[in-house]
Amino acid sequence: MGKIFLHVDLDAFYASVEQLDNPELKGKPVIVGGSDRRSVVSTASYEARARGVHSAMPIFMAKRICPDGFYLPVRMKRYEEKSKEVMAIFGNYSPDVQQISIDEAFIDLTGTERLFGNPMETAKRLKKEVLEKTGLTVSIGMASTKYVAKIASGMKKPDGFFIVEEGKEEEFMLSLPLEKVWGIGEKTRLKLQSKGLRTVREIHNLSLMNLKSIFGESGGEFLYNAVRGMEYGHFNKEAKSHSISSETTFEFDLRTKEEIDREMKQICRTVMLRARSENALSNTVCVKIRFGDFSTITARETFKSEVKSIEDLFEKSSSIFWRKFVPQKGLRLLGVALQNVYDESERELSLFDTEEQSAESRIEKAIGELERKFPSLRIGTASDMESKKI
DNA sequence: TCTGGGGTCCTAGGACCC
DNA sequence: TCTGGGGTCCTAGGACCC
Numbered sequence: 001m002g003k004i005f006l007h008v009d010l011d012a013f014y015a016s017v018e019q020l021d022n023p024e025l026k027g028k029p030v031i032v033g034g035s036d037r038r039s040v041v042s043t044a045s046y047e048a049r050a051r052g053v054h055s056a057m058p059i060f061m062a063k064r065i066c067p068d069g070f071y072l073p074v075r076m077k078r079y080e081e082k083s084k085e086v087m088a089i090f091g092n093y094s095p096d097v098q099q100i101s102i103d104e105a106f107i108d109l110t111g112t113e114r115l116f117g118n119p120m121e122t123a124k125r126l127k128k129e130v131l132e133k134t135g136l137t138v139s140i141g142m143a144s145t146k147y148v149a150k151i152a153s154g155m156k157k158p159d160g161f162f163i164v165e166e167g168k169e170e171e172f173m174l175s176l177p178l179e180k181v182w183g184i185g186e187k188t189r190l191k192l193q194s195k196g197l198r199t200v201r202e203i204h205n206l207s208l209m210n211l212k213s214i215f216g217e218s219g220g221e222f223l224y225n226a227v228r229g230m231e232y233g234h235f236n237k238e239a240k241s242h243s244i245s246s247e248t249t250f251e252f253d254l255r256t257k258e259e260i261d262r263e264m265k266q267i268c269r270t271v272m273l274r275a276r277s278e279n280a281l282s283n284t285v286c287v288k289i290r291f292g293d294f295s296t297i298t299a300r301e302t303f304k305s306e307v308k309s310i311e312d313l314f315e316k317s318s319s320i321f322w323r324k325f326v327p328q329k330g331l332r333l334l335g336v337a338l339q340n341v342y343d344e345s346e347r348e349l350s351l352f353d354t355e356e357q358s359a360e361s362r363i364e365k366a367i368g369e370l371e372r373k374f375p376s377l378r379i380g381t382a383s384d385m386e387s388k389k390i
Numbered sequence: 391t392c393t394g395g396g397g398t399c400c401t402a403g404g405a406c407c408c
Numbered sequence: 409t410c411t412g413g414g415g416t417c418c419t420a421g422g423a424c425c426c
Contacts, residue, residue, distance in 0.1 A: 013426095033394085034394070034395095037391070038391090038392085038393080038394075039394065040393070040394050040395095041394095042394080042395090042426095043426095055426080056393080056394075056426095057393090058391080058392060058393060058394090060391050060392080061391085061392080061393095064391090100425095100426090101397095101425080101426050102426080103426075104426080182424095182425085183423095183424070183425085184424090185423060185424050185425080186423090186424095187422080187423060187424085188423075188424085216400080216401070217400095217401095218399085218400060218401085219400080219401095219423095240398095240399095241398075241399080242397095242398090243396090243397070243398085244396095244397095245395085245396065245397075246395085246396085247394085247395060247396080248394095248395085249393095249394060249395085284418090286419095286420095294392090294393070296421090297420080297421085298419090298420065298421070299419085299420075300418090300419065300420080301418095301419090302417085302418065302419085333394085333395095335395085335396095337396095337397095
């Protein structure tokens with residue numbers, strides 16, 4: 001007896017929540033995204049998709065093809081709230097629920113027949129319960145592997161249910177156009193094309209060795225398994241690396257040190273407060289620079305001791321930034337990340353940790369907690385205020 | 391009026407150690 | 409007589425996903 005997985009995906013999630021909270025928007029083209037020059041669409045409702053609007057499309061373009069759409073800002077807190085409600089319902093159907101993003105999860109139904117009955121009926125009940133309790137529709141894929149279930153859930157959106165029977169996985173994969181294969185993006189498609197490979201079947205015809213010689217050890221293995229509908233390892237592994245990052249695209253490219261310092265400070269603040277709230281520490285700082293011409297570089301440095309404060313992160317990031325930045329090109333985007341993050345409890349105490357520094361980290365943690373409780377509050381330190389000229 | 395933000399994983403080359 | 413080879417850490421960049 002094989003395994004049974006569901007992949008459950010909330011339909012047009014952000015846009016659906018907006019329609020739920022404002023029923024007048026039901027049946028209308030709703031586009032959730034930023035509002036300035038360089039913003040893109042986060043989620044478009046199905047009505048907007050019918051007009052050609054899709055995720056990642058620049059807002060100005062969406063407005064051109066869908067001028068009468070309802071354009072709304074992203075309300076992340078609200079979506080997180082609804083996401084939690086939905087995920088809690090999933091928990092009633094299996095002890096093994098693996099959330100993979102804010103709007104989708106794998107549910108392992110293997111061995112739940114005795115408790116819940118036929119998995120197909122269980123899946124239908126789950127759809128119904130989510131709709132009744134949260135007002136949201138989901139699309140479900142059911143298969144013997146997570147990988148195939150994931151693709152299956154996309155076959156009949158929205159409000160869909162698609163089953164790939166055990167033993168039919170390979171046949172199912174062979175029936176798909178390349179664009180539906182999860183893990184093959186534009187670049188890989190182009191590379192496949194340059195080798196004369198245009199269909200899943202053509203990839204299927206190649207040996208593992210052959211694929212590895214073209215796409216590398218891991219890429220080759222992935223493709224070989226994918227076109228056969230076999231489980232892809234990386235769903236099952238615990239994530240081993242972790243990072244905390246924040247980045248901003250500016251409405252207009254920045255050029256002066258004053259502007260850049262100000263933004264850098266804000267970004268470092270966001271990253272550091274988040275790290276504090278997660279009790280996360282890191283010794284590795286990565287700075288991302290996107291120039292006015294859209295060319296993008298990253299530079300990172302691993303330090304002997306962990307990043308200790310917002311100010312510390314600001315200094316470290318700045319020193320990396322100014323080694324790489326080319327002022328003539330202008331700054332379109334600035335990002336800062338803490339990488340290889342580990343938990344506070346794993347810290348090896350260093351002789352250099354002074355009383356003062358740990359006091360600083362306690363203060364920042366308190367600021368983060370306060371700001372979470374009172375989102376309208378902005379707490380600054382004396383040096384923040386000076387730089388903001390309040 | 392071009393192209394967001396937050397992530398993960400992989401590769402390839404160099405340094406360094408045994 | 410001149411240069412093997414594996415493991416691990418680090419950096420920079422790339423691909424992909426939602």
